[in-house]
Amino acid sequence: DTAVSQTPKYLVTQMGNDKSIKCEQNLGHDTMYWYKQDSKKFLKIMFSYNNKELIINETVPNRFSPKSPDKAHLNLHINSLELGDSAVYFCASSLGRSGEAFFGQGTRLTVV
Amino acid sequence: KNQVEQSPQSLIILEGKNCTLQCNYTVSPFSNLRWYKQDTGRGPVSLTIMTFSENTKSNGRYTATLDADTKQSSLHITASQLSDSASYICVVSGGYQKVTFGIGTKLQVIP
Numbered sequence: 001d002t003a004v005s006q007t008p009k010y011l012v013t014q015m016g017n018d019k020s021i022k023c024e025q026n027l028g029h030d031t032m033y034w035y036k037q038d039s040k041k042f043l044k045i046m047f048s049y050n051n052k053e054l055i056i057n058e059t060v061p062n063r064f065s066p067k068s069p070d071k072a073h074l075n076l077h078i079n080s081l082e083l084g085d086s087a088v089y090f091c092a093s094s095l096g097r098s099g100e101a102f103f104g105q106g107t108r109l110t111v112v
Numbered sequence: 113k114n115q116v117e118q119s120p121q122s123l124i125i126l127e128g129k130n131c132t133l134q135c136n137y138t139v140s141p142f143s144n145l146r147w148y149k150q151d152t153g154r155g156p157v158s159l160t161i162m163t164f165s166e167n168t169k170s171n172g173r174y175t176a177t178l179d180a181d182t183k184q185s186s187l188h189i190t191a192s193q194l195s196d197s198a199s200y201i202c203v204v205s206g207g208y209q210k211v212t213f214g215i216g217t218k219l220q221v222i223p
Contacts (some may be wrong), residue, residue: 004155040215041199041215041216042213042215043156043201043213044213045211090155090156092155098143098144098205100146100158100161101158102158103155103156103157104155105153105154105155106153106154106155
């Protein structure tokens with residue numbers, strides 16, 4: 001059984017489009033995250049969401065917005081996609097903010 | 113500025129050999145340090161976690177050490193296997209929701 005699952009696994013889209021990436025976890029965790037891994041393999045946290053409290057990395061453009069319909073889901077919406085948004089986006093979850101983070105398989109986003 | 117630096121950037125070793133990966137950090141305050149293994153095309157998987165008071169932690173053939181005074185950590189892999197080929201990422205947490213990732217060491221184990 002997949003613990004943290006993301007869809008789609010690959011996403012190719014044109015500049016200016018709006019897209020969403022979905023994430024679901026079945027671990028019963030209360031904290032979920034979105035990370036971006038760029039071409040240089042740097043992993044950077046974008047958002048964390050815990051008990052309806054959203055913490056945003058101040059470097060993330062406001063074109064990116066997380067949406068959490070319930071504790072098991074944290075979707076990522078991206079408006080007006082730019083070439084520089086091309087990266088692999090990872091969803092993760094943990095029990096509490098200091099618990100071990102379990103990562104999804106990643107979504108490779110390519111903006112053309 | 114909080115930073116996590118890893119060395120070497122890449123490493124090639126023969127199957128069966130041991131190796132040690134290094135992580136130096138400047139994150140303050142310090143909460144914990146984790147080592148993750150990331151296979152190509154996959155998400156990172158946690159190997160070990162150490163808090164301030166712990167100076168060594170083992171997980172099978174992986175042994176991590178931590179010197180909180182010098183802000184250094186190492187990951188030692190014993191009797192390497194082909195499946196150890198991956199990127200190993202050092203992650204330091206400090207304060208409230210402050211998580212800093214290293215760029216990783218890319219390890220390749222060859223027969």
